[in-house]
Amino acid sequence: MARANLDAVVATIDSLLLSAYDAEQMPAAVEQIRQLFGGSKACFARVGPDLGPEDAVTTNFDPVMHQRAYEEFAEEFVSFGQTLNKVPIGQTYADHALIGEERLRASRVWREWMAPQDMYGGLGSRVLEAGPSFWFFDVQRGRNQDAFDAQDAALLERLTPIMTRVAELRRHIGFLTLQRDMARTALDTLSVGIVIADPQMRLVYANETADQFLAEPEGALGLRTGRIFARSAQDQAALKRLVAQTLAPAHDPNARRTHLQAHAAGAEGCNLSLCVLPVPPGYGLPSASPSVMIAIRPLEPAADLVAAAQQLFGLTETEAKFASALASGLSLAEAAEEQHVRISTARTHLARIFQKTGMRQQSQVAALLRGAELPVRSR
Known part of the structure; x- marks a missing residue:
């Protein structure tokens, strides 16, 4: 095969580094690596728990085949992943030599997933490991292409540290994005x-x-x-x-x-x-x-604080209604009229409210409940 020239290698490195900060550029970067190696297909993926289609970026994307990898062939892929997990970070491998040609060709993954996509011989590298997950890169040659040789393996080995950095940055940026999205969701509930x-x-x-x-x-x-x-x-x-x-x-x-x-x-x-x-x-x-x-x-009167008063201070529903009325600015007499009870009954409720809240004055009860009101939107 024709050897990759310096300009092509530099352009590939630039594309990889760009994809580290912009996930939308990752498919283009993987495609550029495929072209650099003259492959039929290339993939940058994570192996680990809770996998989904978003965990792999492939060239010549086929949504049906992509989905089948995580449904029909998941068990075999897990088995192959366990074998791949034994490869040291940064070391290149040939898939047929690593998995075993007989084992690979006997699998459904080969017959129904790899061969139909012209994936007849792969060269790869495990680029990063973090917790229960690891990330790898794989480029394939087609049925009518020459197999990868030692020079191809050497080039991939030189590119692997850059892929490792890309995977680290993507993982870190993904975590920051998750934090940002969670923070925005939390702020939207206020x-x-x-x-x-x-x-x-x-x-x-x-x-x-x-x-x-x-x-x-x-x-x-x-x-x-x-x-x-x-x-x-x-x-x-x-x-x-x-x-x-x-x-x-x-x-x-x-x-x-x-x-x-x-x-x-x-x-x-x-x-x-x-x-x-x-x-x-x-x-x-x-x-x-x-x-x-x-x-x-x-700037409006206090909201209905009945539920909060019951849950925070153990008030009965009636006591909580009185407390909420006081917090909204009503006098005890006005609260009694609103609840259709005598003023003597209202005073009894107020005494119990004082006892349960530890307050001694109506103004203190009103201030306590306003302070207890959390700035959370009702959904």
């Missing part, structure tokens, strides 16, 4: 809106609650051409000042004003409480692009 914006108020991130606040036509805040704005001109000027003040250097950070009330633009909207804070550098944003986080909460 009833507090969370927004990250740059100094010009361009939106960088918003959780689901913030999206809802920004989308309300008569709400206090809106989004125009990608920028957050307050619908009241006075609030808009105050918000701009607050953002600039938050990002400006200060000898005493505690002296900064961080809170602002933004007023609704109409009867259907709701006034909002805003808290503006600088985003710490540790969030991974470029230091040249400072950002602020704006926490947003509606």
